Amino acid sequence: MPIHMITMPKWGLSMQQGQVNGWLKAIGDKVGKGDEVLDVESDKIASGVECAFDGTLRRQVAQEGDTLPVGALLGVVADVETPDAEIDQAVEAFQRDYVPPSDDATDVGPQPEKAQIGGRTLRYLKLGEGGTPAVLIHGFGGDLNNWLFNHADLAAHRAVWALDLPGHGESGKAVETGDVDELAASVIALLDDRGIERAHLIGHSMGALVAMAVAEKTPGRVASLSLIAGAGLGEEINRDYIDGFVAGSSRNTLRPHLAKLFADPTLVTRQLIEDIVKYKRLEGVNESLQKIASSAFDGNTQRRLYRDRLARLAPRTLVIWGAQDQIIPASHAQGLQGDIRVQVIDGKGHMVQMEAASEVNRLLNDFLGA
Known part of the structure; x- marks a missing residue:
């Protein structure tokens, strides 16, 4: 050996x-x-x-x-x-x-770029070449760094784009209504601007809801859907987490809420908290997050559901969940109608693409086809 x-x-x-x-x-x-x-x-x-x-x-x-x-x-x-x-x-x-x-x-490789797309500033990062491109869509309060354990691995087989949604990361902070249709429009604008005719959409949490909205609006342009701990597949949502994240502005107020994202709370590092604190203190962030949350959730209930029509949104769909998700119950992955591939990963939480990166990457590459 x-x-x-x-x-x-x-x-x-x-x-x-x-x-x-x-x-x-x-x-x-x-x-x-x-x-x-x-x-x-x-x-x-x-x-x-x-x-x-x-x-x-x-x-x-x-x-x-x-x-x-x-x-x-x-x-x-x-x-x-x-x-x-x-x-x-x-x-x-x-x-x-x-x-x-x-x-x-000069030796750091590709870096995120910013451009005026669809009437607003969008930050995005492209890795890889060829194949049917994949687009990574982060969740509520996240940014393209939520895919830091996945982006390069997926890009070994195809072009992979990640973006900051409006109100998030380093994209423009202003949103009009903050509803899912506005966020989906920004993804479609990126596809148009970068000449991406057809793509695999991979969404985490609220990003999964956005991906499904894009598929509904432009069905011919979506090669597949991969939904990770996805919003829009069941009613329940941990509103205490949402409200705590929106209201938090310091390390002490944000830490207990960020810990709910992982099955193992020790994975929340000091730097991760510092990055979120800096983002939360940017002008316009809280107002945008409040609009997005109010549009998406009515108390502990998600306003828009695609559960009953999921199988009709794309030619193929993969659903991945962490069994210990404290934000959106993993039970939403059960009983989905149609030919939907489902994988629930034991011992992992809401940020399953980070906690079980290698397994998630294997599932995605197998599903997309290397």
Whole structure:
């Protein structure tokens, strides 16, 4: 069996290094593909590093508390019969040849762009080339960074676009009514402006509702729908979370609400909270979020539902949910009519595309066709 190296992953375009929070597997433990072997924290989020190989954990090169650059050696997986001397030689060779990524600003790859599209400023990021493009649509209060664990992996097979919806991220903050039709119109405007005739739409939470509205308005342009913890598939919504997010303006007021997004609240890092605080303090943000929330929700009830017509919206539809979702119940994935592919992932919450990124990416790539 070959000697396999576990290295510091790169989650998102901006990640340069990560801190080791602790090992989840001990030396001598058997590991398999998809097993989380250690926890790492970036400047955006903490997450488990998955093993890509079957074998036995033979070395823990990185120790708890170490901060290491992307690509640095974390551990070694090999067969139990592989001599220690061979593993030592492999580690020595890796460390000798390893070159940390450049921190040169010219070596950061594609970056988000802004343009006047549909009469407003929209920020977007394109990765990948070819194939039928995919468009990533974030949820309420999010932005295109909600896809930082997914964008590049999906873009290995096709062009993938992510955008900040109006009122979110670095797109224009002003909205008129803030209803789903206005948000859907901004996605359609992006398709028109970038010459995207037909696309796979991948939406998270409110972004799934927006994706379904786009499919309803322009059915011939939607190749498929992938709905992750999607709004619009059932009545219930955690309005306490929505109101808490809208009203919060400090670390202390936002932290308990952001913790509801994950099955494991320790994944909410200080930097993630700081990023949300900065966004919430921008002029026009709260007014826009209040309009969007008032339009989408009546108390704890979602105003617009596509559940009974979901199968008619697109040629193919995939629904993914985290079983421990505290914002929109995973039960909304049950009993969907028609040929809908459904996957509920145990132990994960509302931000399942971050908590179970590798599994979600596998599901999406399999569904879209690599």
